[in-house]
Amino acid sequence: GAGVSQSPRYKVTKRGQDVALRCDPISGHVSLYWYRQALGQGPEFLTYFNYEAQQDKSGLPNDRFSAERPEGSISTLTIQRTEQRDSAMYRCASSFEVGGRGETQYFGPGTRLLVL
Amino acid sequence: GQQLNQSPQSMFIQEGEDVSMNCTSSSIFNTWLWYKQDPGEGPVLLIALYKAGELTSNGRLTAQFGITRKDSFLNISASIPSDVGIYFCAGLIQGAQKLVFGQGTRLTINP
Numbered sequence: 001g002a003g004v005s006q007s008p009r010y011k012v013t014k015r016g017q018d019v020a021l022r023c024d025p026i027s028g029h030v031s032l033y034w035y036r037q038a039l040g041q042g043p044e045f046l047t048y049f050n051y052e053a054q055q056d057k058s059g060l061p062n063d064r065f066s067a068e069r070p071e072g073s074i075s076t077l078t079i080q081r082t083e084q085r086d087s088a089m090y091r092c093a094s095s096f097e098v099g100g101r102g103e104t105q106y107f108g109p110g111t112r113l114l115v116l
Numbered sequence: 117g118q119q120l121n122q123s124p125q126s127m128f129i130q131e132g133e134d135v136s137m138n139c140t141s142s143s144i145f146n147t148w149l150w151y152k153q154d155p156g157e158g159p160v161l162l163i164a165l166y167k168a169g170e171l172t173s174n175g176r177l178t179a180q181f182g183i184t185r186k187d188s189f190l191n192i193s194a195s196i197p198s199d200v201g202i203y204f205c206a207g208l209i210q211g212a213q214k215l216v217f218g219q220g221t222r223l224t225i226n227p
Contacts (some may be wrong), residue, residue: 004158031213042119042204042217045158056214091158095213101147101166102208102215107158 002026004094004108012114013082021077021111025094032075034067037089043107049075050098081115082115089113118169122205122218129195130226137203138189139223145207148181148188149215162203163190192223200225 005024013019025032031050035043045059052072060066064082069075080084089112093105122139129135138147147166151159165173165181165188172179178191192199205218 033117033214035215040219042122042220044119044136044217045214048211048213054210056212057213093158099213102149102206102213103147103161103164105161105215107160109156109158 004092004106006090006092006108006109006111010114011111012116014116015082015084017082018078018080018085019082019113021079021090021113023056023075023077023092023108024105025073025075025092025095026096029094029096030072031085031098032069033093033095033104034075034077035091035093035107037091037110039088043091046077049070077112082113084115087115120205120216121220122221124221125219126222126224128169128224128226131195131197133195135192135195135199135223136189137205138187139205139207139218140187140208141216142186143207143209144185145216146185146210147208149206149208150177150179150188150190151204151206153204153220155201159204180206183189195225197225197227199223 033048034046037043047057049069064080089110091110092108095104150162153159163179170181176193202220206215
């Protein structure tokens with residue numbers, strides 16, 4: 001497909017379990033972003049990568065959250081010891097340029113995480 | 117985290133009516149963006165604004181970048197059923213690559 005893809009689309013897990021969310025950016029896109037979107041809210045920035053380098057992780061809520069993009073393409077957002085408050089839609093976006101003005105971020109369909 | 121104040125939170129209108137929504141912030145942004153989100157999909161960019169005072173149109177959509185750089189509005193003229201969805205404003209912080217989003221305006225259209 002031509003767009004950003006995310007998997008799984010839905011994830012139900014029990015409190016305390018670890019989860020890994022995957023983002024497949026548009027081919028050739030160098031920057032990759034992770035956002036979290038609570039119900040009834042707009043997306044909230046978590047972290048982003050330029051190529052394989054994590055540039056800003058100031059939005060990660062705590063040290064249970066981590067992200068990697070080892071080869072500068074696919075990225076994984078990992079949440080350890082999940083808690084109910086982690087339930088949300090997790091969105092990924094990618095951009096073909098570094099340092100763009102925001103309009104070049106293309107969003108994926110998201111992974112809806114439910115922690116029971 | 118920092119968010120923009122977007123209003124109204126929801127709108128119920130008749131098909132054919134015009135729509136207006138706005139976004140305000142206590143911080144200055146150098147770029148304002150407006151997105152539409154359909155069910156099961158990610159936000160899709162509608163309009164991008166780069167200069168204070170700029171007025172930009174995209175078909176039936178018109179958006180303006182406020183003079184103070186702390187606000188923006190989006191107008192939709194002659195609404196049609198496919199305009200239904202959630203509209204988000206977003207601001208880009210100068211020197212950063214991250215977007216700050218509003219809470220969204222949910223638009224419902226009665227045929």
